[in-house]
Amino acid sequence: MAPVDDDAIVETARRVILTEATAIESLAARVDRDFAEACRLMLHCRGRIVVSGMGKSGHVARKIAATLASTGTPSFFVHPGEASHGDLGMVQPHDVMLLLSNSGETDELLFILPFVRRQGTALIAMTGNAQSALARQADIHLDAAVETEACPLGLAPTTSTTAAMVLGDALAVALLEARGFTADDFARSHPAGNLGRRLLVRISDLMHTGDALPRVGLEARLSDALMEMSRTRLGITAVTDRDGRLLGVFSDGDLRRALDDHRIDLREALVSELMSRTPITIGSEQLASEAAHVMEQHQVHALLVVNAEHQLVGALNIHDLLRARVV
Missing domain, CATH: 3.10.580.10 (CBS-domain)
Structure with a gap:
């Protein structure tokens, strides 16, 4: 292994941060009426928001589900692999599914689409490819495309997962404001945290x-x-x-x-x-x-x-x- 060069390490870190920051700035310019329609669909959902994704997108999906739930939008994560082995029973017709896949061609997600469609569950896809199978079959597509990954090999999901995470946060905050969600509401879902104690204990x-x-x-x-x-x-x-x-x-x-x-x-x-x-x-x-x-x-x-x-x-x-x- 070559000797560690501190300057090179610092330069790499800065390059990654700037690459991802540029991608997020570009993402903001592409937020349009599809985003507003996705928020409207989630806001009027009579069931729950079911978030799913595979691999690194799955990790991001778990975080988005948790953020939605803690900010007033009932939500949970379903693993797409487990969904086809029984967990699809968690998804009901009045739910809305938010499916994450950078390629938009994730087999595990595409496999469950016909079954979800058959029961009338609304679908929102968040992908990096507007022409993908997942984007085309969804009711609403959210464009999370990035020009390049921060990984020098262009393989490890880095910039793409950051973009998806930010877009998920944007959904959660937009819904929070639309619901009139307050600090007191937040505290009730965080009773063990410092904020919960400050806002709930009388x-x-x-x-x-x-x-x-x-x-x-x-x-x-x-x-x-x-x-x-x-x-x-x-x-x-x-x-x-x-x-x-x-x-x-x-x-x-x-x-x-x-x-x-x-x-x-x-x-x-x-x-x-x-x-x-x-x-x-x-x-x-x-x-x-x-x-x-x-x-x-x-x-x-x-x-x-x-x-x-x-x-x-x-x-x-x-x-x-x-x-x-x-x-």
Whole structure:
């Protein structure tokens, strides 16, 4: 094996990137009414979008199916080889099939076409050859042709698979916008991801309620407040009236300030004398990520949750947000 030449390797990488970038730019100019018609067909599909392809096109097809599904267009991948051995039963008349083949002559795809056609399933072909058998038999053809592969041998699917991937992304995003698909919709299909947690988890899902909610009355002594804080371990306690309306909050910070003030008799002091009368609060239906923002903005580590009548309904602290992986 010849010695590795760093400059040559870098130059090869740049050539590949530029070759594929040029192909994608050319692809954009060929997006036309056929693309719009394909989107319309998929948008009004009463079933699911079934994506299929063989070899490297199959890998791209799997990714396109996954992207469609996660952006509001129900979709799944079917292997064309397995399709003729039973998996064709997954394809129903109300579905739309999106078939990928650079040559447009892939035997496994052409073999299943008559059976799919017979049941009335609509067909969209994405190929690099508008005159191919697959392109001619499809209801709609999407032109994904490229002038050359980035592979110097012209054999390994490189530029062609990139073009197909980009065209698939274009379909998914166009459908996303046509459906009015929102960030909340995206989060619902990604509940385990960071975005899902930020957009789905609400304060009501995390807050402490009932016996776990720290609270004392306005007549409580400092010792009562400290016992309540120790019991619930949230670092704060709410001070409420008899109807549960929030009057103030006593926190670790308030305790430190009281200890520094030698004029205060800690044994006899009432919590009402030491509490903050303007507590930072939040609503239970707000997003947990908003609680994190409020804590950071006001430099507090815990929040009290109130309803529209300013009654205490819950409490949470930064550790609750960390456990939920919201921050």
